[in-house]
Amino acid sequence: MTRTNIPGSSPYEPIIGFSRAVRLGNQVYVSGTGPVGADDLDVAQQTDQCLTLIAAALKNAGSSIEHVYRTRMFLTRTEDWETVGRVHGKFFSLIRPAATMVVVKELLDPRWRIEIEADAFIPE
Template sequence: MTRTNIPGTSPYEPIIGFSRAVRIGNHVYVSGTGPVGAEDASPAEQTRVALNIIKAALEKAGAGFEHVYRTRMFLARVENWEEIGRAHGEVFGKILPAATMVVAPLLNPRWHVEIEADAFIPEA
């Protein structure tokens, strides 16, 4: 199977050594995506920013949100779970991927959330 690395715009990519997403065959794996540039935004808005970055990576890989079957949300603080969850639901409320929320320290202390996504593109 062919592997395609999909770069993003994160300043951390060259430092850490990762791609925003990787497509292998019909599978797309989107790296943990923080709300770069929205450090002062609310948890919900940071979630929307991270999801927009994920959307761009999926599109570069030939996929869309409708192909996402799994998300993982890493929350800096448990008390923000509902606000972050509602913003996630704005995108995935009808798609209903398997989803997980985990509370963990994040790379940037001003981030409220970081999100990963996995997608599968069915055969045409």
């Protein structure tokens, strides 16, 4: 099985030792993606930014948002679940991937209220 690392724009990738995404065969695993560039915006805009960055990583790996089958959302505030869910639904209302929401104490950047991971496939 062929492995391809898909870089992002984070200066921390070489320091921490991670890739924005990893493609293994026809599977793509997108790392936890924070709302970089929307750090000080509201949780809806942060969620949209996370999913937009994920869509770009998937495209770079040869997949697309339409081929996501699993998402994991990490929220810092329980009360944000419904807003986050609505934005997630905007991206995934037709394909409805398996999804998990977890509330965590905090994320790496204290301004972030959401971080999202995604798994997708590349159609044959």
